[in-house]
């Protein structure tokens with residue numbers, strides 16, 4: 001949560017900071033601010049605004065700030081409500097150190113007390129302000145040495161950017177727990193919470209590890225360990241185009257990302273083998289159990305993955321919310337595999353659950369989208385989705401790409417364990433290759449789905465039903481709708497409806513039912529009739545050509561025929577579009593829904 005950016009170089013800092021903040025806004029949008037060192041007199045100028053980056057931009061419109069060194073922040077509030085006082089950057093009492101911070105300082109109350117006793121006056125309710133005052137308190141005449149001392153005093157997860165009027169030719173960053181990258185330019189360097197924030201200026205990056213401090217000048221970057229010793233770091237070159245971080249003619253990032261799914265899926269399928277190796281297959285094959293742990297949409301991908309791994313590879317799989325898994329008394333052995341799925345690779349619940357499991361002796365595997373993310377570096381093995389950056393807070397293209405990796409992993413593991421033979425493997429693999437074009441077909445129904453969405457904009461509640469491998473998609477449909485439209489929604493296994501949720505059904509309840517023609521079709525048709533008999537409004541998602549279902553449905557959305565096991569790739573697409581259109585009709589901010597953040601780095 002929260003996005004941070006920093007710039008030092010030949011350009012004026014303000015446009016670079018604002019530009020980067022726009023791209024980081026998905027990480028938090030309660031308030032925003034910048035701090036820049038003015039060249040004349042080296043004074044630090046700070047501007048902050050409650051609300052979005054555009055509000056900060058408007059505030060800065062007629063101000064002249066010439067400095068070439070600065071830091072910026074977009075906030076997702078944890079300690080203290082969204083307000084100017086609580087917005088970052090925070091400044092030390094003597095006005096000489098400005099700080100931006102992403103994360104949580106766990107020992108801030110203790111530090112605050114200590115600093116207050118020394119006469120420091122706090123103006124905000126944040127945990128971050130202690131860092132600014134600590135820099136002032138511990139300043140030794142050398143900001144790098146001071147950063148080493150400050151880092152030793154802080155507990156918790158944090159990525160910090162600091163500038164000082166005492167040493168105006170330096171930008172210093174500290175990384176512990178929260179993500180931070182350094183962008184390497186010519187006559188300029190950057191820090192940021194993620195790569196797309198500065199992709200416009202460079203394609204060369206250093207990904208900082210926990211316990212590292214980066215010291216940037218206009219011409220050089222040095223990385224030190226927590227004791228101030230220099231470290232060698234690899235430079236990561238990415239060949240993403242800057243357009244991946246732009247809307248490219250779409251109204252919202254979410255819409256663009258829904259439509260990018262055929263491409264994201266093809267790239268992920270193509271990239272799969274490059275991360276697969278015998279050691280990973282051996283580890284999984286010998287596992288007494290695989291625990292898939294994840295949050296939100298990634299958790300739903302894990303639920304689908306369980307079906308495939310158990311079906312094709314016959315290895316037992318449990319799927320758990322990472323936040324629950326971490327604190328329960330589970331049975332882990334050195335043969336247990338804990339498999340974390342996370343788009344960002346930074347979700348605190350998933351990361352810490354995985355790290356704990358590793359300490360307890362389990363093997364760990366990560367499936368992530370973000371290159372260089374913490375989870376990818378902390379696990380024994382890492383698999384990647386190649387979706388490109390996902391900016392909309394609601395996960396869409398990364399979900400279907402996660403499904404592709406899980407499906408391919410299950411097939412490869414099944415072949416490795418001789419559960420499926422080469423011929424079946426080839427058939428199932430070939431079937432997956434047809435999925436991107438099947439998704440293209442569904443996307444052509446966008447206008448029709450938009451019309452259907454309009455009918456339900458006044459709904460107060462929504463029910464999503466699915467069976468077997470499509471049940472997790474019902475959960476995902478409900479999550480998508482509630483997070484972007486704020487309409488209450490529940491996903492349920494269709495067979496379970498009669499045990500309770502059926503009481504909710506009346507003429508005001510829309511019920512989206514995933515009813516592809518597979519071996520559960522007859523059963524789900526009975527469930528549809530049960531809804532219909534109670535006057536619920538049925539929206540069916542079914543295989544093309546199935547006219548019968550129209551008799552029982554208010555609306556029917558068709559998807560192409562594929563192998564039964566592949567339907568989750570398709571049934572989710574109409575649900576993404578339905579949520580998207582309902583939310584946009586309601587005038588909601590679909591890319592930045594209230595109270596949410598793309599990357600949740602707090603527990």
Ligand code: AGP
Pocket residue numbers: 295296297298341342343344345346347350393394395396480483597598599600
């Ligand atoms: C998805 O639409 C949500 N915004 C959210 O549930 C998300 O999937 C969850 O926070 C997990 O994120 P991760 O995949 O980056 O770990």
